[in-house]
Amino acid sequence: MKTEKSQVALSKLIFTMNWEDPLSDIKTLNIKKGDVLMTISSGGCNTLEFLLHDPGKIYAVDINQAQNHLLNLKKVAIKHLNHDEFIQLMGIIAGNNNLDLYDRIIPYLDEACVDFWNTKKDLIKKGILMGGRYERFVLLAKKVIGFLQGKGRVRRLFEPKDLESQKEFFDSTFNTWRFRKMFDLLFNKRRLAKRGLSADYFHFDDGSKSFAESFYSRARKAMRDIPIVGNYFLHLYLRGAYRDLDEVPNYLKEENFETLKERVDRIECVTMDAKEWMISMPDNSLDGLSLSNICELKSEEDSNELFDQVLRISKNNGRCCFRNLMIPREVPEYLEDSIIKDEELSAQLIAEDRSFVYSKVAAYEIAK
Ligand SMILES: C[S@@+](CC[C@H](N)C(=O)[O-])C[C@H]1O[C@@H](n2cnc3c(N)ncnc32)[C@H](O)[C@@H]1O
Structure with missing residues (x-):
């Protein structure tokens, strides 16, 4: 199935994990026991992460059915496997019986989900988390960076050090001309212009004048100014896997597994355009929305209409978080007094964003 213009076919698994820092959404949403939330399913990690904060219900909405097949598989695997089996199926620890684990959970998956995963047995065998299109791109980027920088230099970047030594290492050793040149190649102006992305039309929040400059400064921030220890995103981008079983999202940690097991049924996956789903919801029914960069x-115009719906379905004092990667979307001016940007928190979120590729991560409160 194809959507409008250049959108990717909606049956393909694009993400097998989330590449957005869940701490930003958690700080924004300030989730309280029993809250009703809406998330974008995507790789499912952040939705599972939010469950640890005890919401009553999470609607995980995605326009791409494949992403909900993924989240459903994760839900069922959490419910019916033990922790070691679950992280093995995810590909975090090695094992040679992933297909047996899959066979054990098949009875709990719906038919469409089984049909989908039956075509992905090679991925199941390998372990799922680095198997979406985006993750395959990340593995390629890792190879390119390893080639340009040398594996030794990448390894040394991750050796534990305090923030001052991290800055010193980046400035003196990692920030080579080859490293900077890589961004010019990746974000080639002509190639981007062909896809309708001309930097002339953009206002970059960081003051950059081109995509290459902006993405270079995002990467520089992550490698230089935000502590590398604890940044599992950077480790995934540069080394293609989590560092160890401690430096993983909380939903993958053993100590949280029983809590997740008890709560996974609070997630309801919905395959639909987010705005259309919102139109189907009653007024004042949501405590928080995590909108990814949709x-x-x-x-x-469609984005503005989505914010009309955000306002209608949110409760007074409800919260909303969203990001931009490249295109500078914002709450429309006519809603600024009702969907109010928390400037201080938003500045903090972007400064501390471990997932670092976004030009904007912003927090809003609803006033009715
Ligand atoms: C916007 S993409 C970005 C991925 C994200 N940065 C992450 O780390 O997960 C996330 C998801 O949004 C979904 N999506 C895009 N547009 C949507 C829409 N209008 N309604 C619902 N889901 C949408 C995509 O199918 C994808 O799974």
């Missing part, structure tokens, strides 16, 4: 995949 606004920039919509036209400005």
Whole structure:
């Protein structure tokens, strides 16, 4: 199935994990026991992470059915496997019986989900988490960076050090001309312009004048100014796997597994455009919305209509978090007094964002 224009076919698994820092959404949403939340399913990690904060219900909405097949598989695996088996199926620890684990959970999956995963047995065998299109791109980027920088230099970047030594190492050793040149190659102006992305039309929040400059400064921040220890995103981008079983999202940690088991049924996966789903919801029914960066995949008009719905379905004092990767979407001016940006928190979120590729991560409170 194809959507409008250049959107990717909606049956393909694009993400097998989330590449957004869940701490940003957790700080924004300030989740309280019993809250009703809406998330974008994507790789499912952040939705599972939010469960640890005890919401009553999470609607995980995604326009791509494949992403919900993924989240459903994760839910069922959490419910019916033990922790070691679950992280083995995810590909975090090695094992040679992933297909047996899959066979054990098949009875709990719906038919469409089984049909989908039956075509992905090679991925199941390998372990799932680095198997979406985006993750395969990340593995390629890792190879390129390893080639340009040398594996030794990448390894030394991750050796534990305090923030001052991390800055010193980046400035003196990692920040080579080859490293900087890589961004010019990756974000080649002509190639981007062909895809309709001309930097002339953009206002970069960091003051950059081109995509290459902006992405270079995002990477520089992650490698230089944000502690590398604890940044599992950077480790995934540069080394293709989690560092160890401690430096993983909380939903993968053994100590949280029983809590997740008890709560996974609170997630309801919905395959639909987010705005259309919102239209189907009653007024004042949501405590928090985590919108990923879907606004920039919509036209400005459609994005504005989505925020009309955010306001309608949110409770007074409800919270909302969203990001931009490239296209500068914002709450429309006519809603600024009702969907109010928390400037201080938003500045903190972007400064501390471990997932670092976003130009904007912003927090809003609803006032009715
Ligand atoms: C916007 S993408 C970005 C991925 C994200 N940065 C992450 O780390 O997970 C996340 C998900 O949004 C979904 N999506 C895009 N537009 C949507 C829409 N209008 N309604 C619902 N889901 C949408 C995609 O199918 C994808 O799974």
